[in-house]
Amino acid sequence: MNSQNKPPRVVIIGCGFGGLEAVRALSRAELEITLVDRTNHHLFQPLLYQVATAGLSAPAVSAPIRHVLRRQMKRGNLTVLQAEATGIDAAQRRVLLDGGEALPYDHLIVAAGATHSYFGHDDWAAAAPGLKTLADAFDVRARVIGAFERAERCASEDERAPWMTFVVIGAGPTGVEMAGTLSEMAQHTLPMEFRRIDSKRTKVVLIEGSDRVLGAFVPRLSQRAREQLTQLGVDVRTDCRVTGIDAEGVDYESRESGRPTTHRLASKTVIWAAGVAGSPLGRALAATSGAALDRAGRVVVEPDLSVPGHPEISVIGDLAAARSHGPGEPQPVPGVSPAAKQMGRSAAANLLRRLRGQPTRPFRYIDYGSLATIGRKAAVVDLTVPVVGAIRFSGLAAWLFWLFAHIYFLIGFRNRLIVMIDWAWAYWTYQRHARVVAQPPAAMEHAS
Amino acid sequence: MNSQNKPPRVVIIGCGFGGLEAVRALSRAELEITLVDRTNHHLFQPLLYQVATAGLSAPAVSAPIRHVLRRQMKRGNLTVLQAEATGIDAAQRRVLLDGGEALPYDHLIVAAGATHSYFGHDDWAAAAPGLKTLADAFDVRARVIGAFERAERCASEDERAPWMTFVVIGAGPTGVEMAGTLSEMAQHTLPMEFRRIDSKRTKVVLIEGSDRVLGAFVPRLSQRAREQLTQLGVDVRTDCRVTGIDAEGVDYESRESGRPTTHRLASKTVIWAAGVAGSPLGRALAATSGAALDRAGRVVVEPDLSVPGHPEISVIGDLAAARSHGPGEPQPVPGVSPAAKQMGRSAAANLLRRLRGQPTRPFRYIDYGSLATIGRKAAVVDLTVPVVGAIRFSGLAAWLFWLFAHIYFLIGFRNRLIVMIDWAWAYWTYQRHARVVAQPPAAMEHAS
Numbered sequence: 038m039n040s041q042n043k044p045p046r047v048v049i050i051g052c053g054f055g056g057l058e059a060v061r062a063l064s065r066a067e068l069e070i071t072l073v074d075r076t077n078h079h080l081f082q083p084l085l086y087q088v089a090t091a092g093l094s095a096p097a098v099s100a101p102i103r104h105v106l107r108r109q110m111k112r113g114n115l116t117v118l119q120a121e122a123t124g125i126d127a128a129q130r131r132v133l134l135d136g137g138e139a140l141p142y143d144h145l146i147v148a149a150g151a152t153h154s155y156f157g158h159d160d161w162a163a164a165a166p167g168l169k170t171l172a173d174a175f176d177v178r179a180r181v182i183g184a185f186e187r188a189e190r191c192a193s194e195d196e197r198a199p200w201m202t203f204v205v206i207g208a209g210p211t212g213v214e215m216a217g218t219l220s221e222m223a224q225h226t227l228p229m230e231f232r233r234i235d236s237k238r239t240k241v242v243l244i245e246g247s248d249r250v251l252g253a254f255v256p257r258l259s260q261r262a263r264e265q266l267t268q269l270g271v272d273v274r275t276d277c278r279v280t281g282i283d284a285e286g287v288d289y290e291s292r293e294s295g296r297p298t299t300h301r302l303a304s305k306t307v308i309w310a311a312g313v314a315g316s317p318l319g320r321a322l323a324a325t326s327g328a329a330l331d332r333a334g335r336v337v338v339e340p341d342l343s344v345p346g347h348p349e350i351s352v353i354g355d356l357a358a359a360r361s362h363g364p365g366e367p368q369p370v371p372g373v374s375p376a377a378k379q380m381g382r383s384a385a386a387n388l389l390r391r392l393r394g395q396p397t398r399p400f401r402y403i404d405y406g407s408l409a410t411i412g413r414k415a416a417v418v419d420l421t422v423p424v425v426g427a428i429r430f431s432g433l434a435a436w437l438f439w440l441f442a443h444i445y446f447l448i449g450f451r452n453r454l455i456v457m458i459d460w461a462w463a464y465w466t467y468q469r470h471a472r473v474v475a476q477p478p479a480a481m482e483h484a485s
Numbered sequence: 486m487n488s489q490n491k492p493p494r495v496v497i498i499g500c501g502f503g504g505l506e507a508v509r510a511l512s513r514a515e516l517e518i519t520l521v522d523r524t525n526h527h528l529f530q531p532l533l534y535q536v537a538t539a540g541l542s543a544p545a546v547s548a549p550i551r552h553v554l555r556r557q558m559k560r561g562n563l564t565v566l567q568a569e570a571t572g573i574d575a576a577q578r579r580v581l582l583d584g585g586e587a588l589p590y591d592h593l594i595v596a597a598g599a600t601h602s603y604f605g606h607d608d609w610a611a612a613a614p615g616l617k618t619l620a621d622a623f624d625v626r627a628r629v630i631g632a633f634e635r636a637e638r639c640a641s642e643d644e645r646a647p648w649m650t651f652v653v654i655g656a657g658p659t660g661v662e663m664a665g666t667l668s669e670m671a672q673h674t675l676p677m678e679f680r681r682i683d684s685k686r687t688k689v690v691l692i693e694g695s696d697r698v699l700g701a702f703v704p705r706l707s708q709r710a711r712e713q714l715t716q717l718g719v720d721v722r723t724d725c726r727v728t729g730i731d732a733e734g735v736d737y738e739s740r741e742s743g744r745p746t747t748h749r750l751a752s753k754t755v756i757w758a759a760g761v762a763g764s765p766l767g768r769a770l771a772a773t774s775g776a777a778l779d780r781a782g783r784v785v786v787e788p789d790l791s792v793p794g795h796p797e798i799s800v801i802g803d804l805a806a807a808r809s810h811g812p813g814e815p816q817p818v819p820g821v822s823p824a825a826k827q828m829g830r831s832a833a834a835n836l837l838r839r840l841r842g843q844p845t846r847p848f849r850y851i852d853y854g855s856l857a858t859i860g861r862k863a864a865v866v867d868l869t870v871p872v873v874g875a876i877r878f879s880g881l882a883a884w885l886f887w888l889f890a891h892i893y894f895l896i897g898f899r900n901r902l903i904v905m906i907d908w909a910w911a912y913w914t915y916q917r918h919a920r921v922v923a924q925p926p927a928a929m930e931h932a933s
Binding site for chain 2: 076077078094095096097099100101103104107110111115116117118119120136138170171172174175182183186189190227229230231232233454455458468470471472473474475476
């Protein structure tokens with residue numbers, strides 16, 4: 038279909054950190070790029086928990102894709118379509134869209150990301166929403182704010198307790214951030230504005246399957262994070278495996294004291310931060326291309342991020358089971374935003390190399406370190422500095438570092454300004470300004 | 486039930502302009518006040534169209550009720566409940582809540598507001614949402630932004646045209662604001678960020694049943710408003726009666742040229758700004774108290790805003806069919822926010838007078854004038870200044886006056902600051918920052 042005179046057609050699916058970076062890296066190339074995303078915005082996921090806990094408004098952590106890429110569109114090598122990619126036809130080189138259209142490509146970059154995984158218990162989803170999209174964040178916000186409102190209406194302490202118990206499952210960065218912030222809200226922001234709620238009765242429980250929080254960090258920082266969580270009032274329970282979730286609470290099995298004991302936590306508000314799996318589009322790609330998926334549903338890729346047997350297709354970001362090819366043994370690439378961005382740049386560079394008839398290069402992940410915040414004035418930082426080595430710190434300094442790093446990486450000057458004002462405001466007043474709820478929670482029965 | 490020693494129990498339903506003002510006016514009284522609202526926020530409705538057109542984020546035009554009233558709650562005479570009042574039992578003096586609870590009162594102020602009225606055509610609601618709540622605004626935002634996205638995906642101009650035609654029904658202040666802002670978006674904000682959309686093909690049609698826009702203003706200002714709308718590119722059609730609305734467009738009958746002609750406008754995005762009716766709670770109150778409702782479902786009240794035969798119940802704001810008792814004949818009170826606030830203060834003052842055994846006073850509405858904005862640098866202002874008389878102006882000066890008046894009346898210093906920054910930003914960049922859509926429109930079939 039494509040003649041020699043027309044520029045090669047590139048389709049990029051997904052405008053998260055990986056997809057956006059790939060589009061930008063191809064900004065000056067003579068190509069006909071089509072970017073497909075099912076939403077109209079690029080989302081800065083590291084701050085999504087702030088939308089869920091009413092600290093920031095949705096527009097502060099997201100930016101319209103068309104606005105972010107307006108200059109590139111004006112230069113003329115990019116079309117943006119808001120559409121859901123429902124399938125891929127690798128033989129015919131076409132992406133299928135929800136409206137029935139087929140989008141032909143010469144090169145395809147799949148950056149469709151990840152979704153929650155309930156480890157086979159999809160029935161837990163209604164009672165324990167995850168946090169991946171703006172809609173998820175609004176849902177969690179409505180549940181959290183709604184729980185306090187319901188608690189204020191209860192006639193007895195017994196009836197009130199499950200509304201004032203919040204359970205966060207999974208102590209990775211998102212779970213730790215959610216638990217710390219919920220505890221702050223419960224203790225500082227909300228109780229002074231209620232008549233019947235006793236702030237001492239609010240419980241925030243963080244349940245983790247492994248033996249420590251923030252498992253991706255070194256044990257010393259995990260320990261510091263746990264101490265900071267405890268100081269904020271979070272009840273941290275490691276070595277606990279969740280066995281059931283329903284609208285009234287959570288069942289789990291604890292091995293904290295050695296032999297397993299079973300427990301039940303009565304809670305009306307449960308947040309899932311435990312498992313992620315590759316987007317369903319990974320399965321569609323595997324079916325059509327013969328690629329393998331790993332246990333988490335991610336596409337196993339070649340060293341140059343392409344799909345085996347399909348050099349014209351690359352998979353990047355959370356959907357890719359990729360390895361970093363640095364010195365020494367190849368290492369698995371973590372599912373973090375800097376890795377997605379680096380994969381985006383690498384896939385774009387390899388695409389251009391292929392067009393020039395040059396060999397592609399293997400992907401190498403450069404780890405600059407990790408940050409996680411726990412709450413007001415509490416965070417852990419683990420930096421990898423060339424020559425110097427690792428720099429690790431926690432507490433107030435780490436929190437300030439976290440703050441400015443996140444503002445720096447936000448997309449758009451306007452968002453940086455607004456987030457800075459919002460945070461300064463929240464810091465002095467303990468107020469969370471975005472505490473307005475327009476829609477009821479997604480699972481209506483939950484709030485009844 | 487109430488002994489002489491306990492403070493009288495006051496229930497106030499609704500925390501719009503009227504209810505909030507009543508609560509505040511009773512702030513220092515020795516009462517036991519319960520404020521019931523089905524949402525958790527006070528909404529600054531005059532700026533809701535900005536949320537719908539993505540100029541402002543939801544938290545910028547709303548404030549958590551608990552935060553707004555935190556000092557009064559701390560002083561101890563106020564409890565706030567987020568609950569839906571489903572009925573009133575005037576004989577037993579109880580308000581019935583959605584959870585089945587009954588809230589006893591000695592005095593009741595009903596400020597439940599208004600809802601859209603489709604003049605008996607409730608089937609129009611799915612295709613033509615109104616604009617009363619934050620949920621409505623998100624719905625309209627998703628439809629407007631979504632329409633441009635769909636237009637970009639269309640293969641032909643014919644298919645594209647209905648997605649690029651926006652119809653606003655009703656040319657009161659909300660309709661005029663929506664039409665003007667949509668036209669601005671269509672011409673300045675969006676087309677430069679699309680590849681296939683031709684901005685000249687965007688149509689914004691404003692349909693009005695009477696012979697002029699902004700019928701509440703003097704004819705000269707209506708004429709100026711119409712000119713400003715036309716300059717912004719809005720197609721204004723007065724003397725037109727809508728006869729049908731469905732997912733594909735609007736049928737109407739025009740008398741512009743004298744004899745009636747019928748027309749069909751193909752449009753995927755229709756916004757209803759034509760009719761309002763009293764909240765359904767008005768019917769419940771009428772049934773239990775014997776009060777009369779007017780044609781718009783508003784409760785006909787005594788000169789002191791009480792319900793006939795029930796001096797312990799007052800109705801205020803958009804739910805009240807009230808008259809102003811100034812010098813001369815009693816005049817109907819318009820459904821505007823200053824009137825609601827004044828009714829709130831009047832009902833509160835009469836309540837205190839009754840408690841002191843004093844006679845109540847008739848309500849008198851003091852009209853300070855009206856403002857309406859049309860779009861960028863365009864507005865009309867009609868002020869009533871004591872001694873001086875009427876001051877009327879339009880254009881840029883009116884727009885600046887409108888701007889600062891609205892910022893002044895916003896609740897909360899933080900919101901004032903954020904709205905000021907947002908507007909300055911939008912003014913210089915033509916950008917509408919809140920263009921992110923989390924949820925699909927309420928009527929899913931609409932977007933299909």
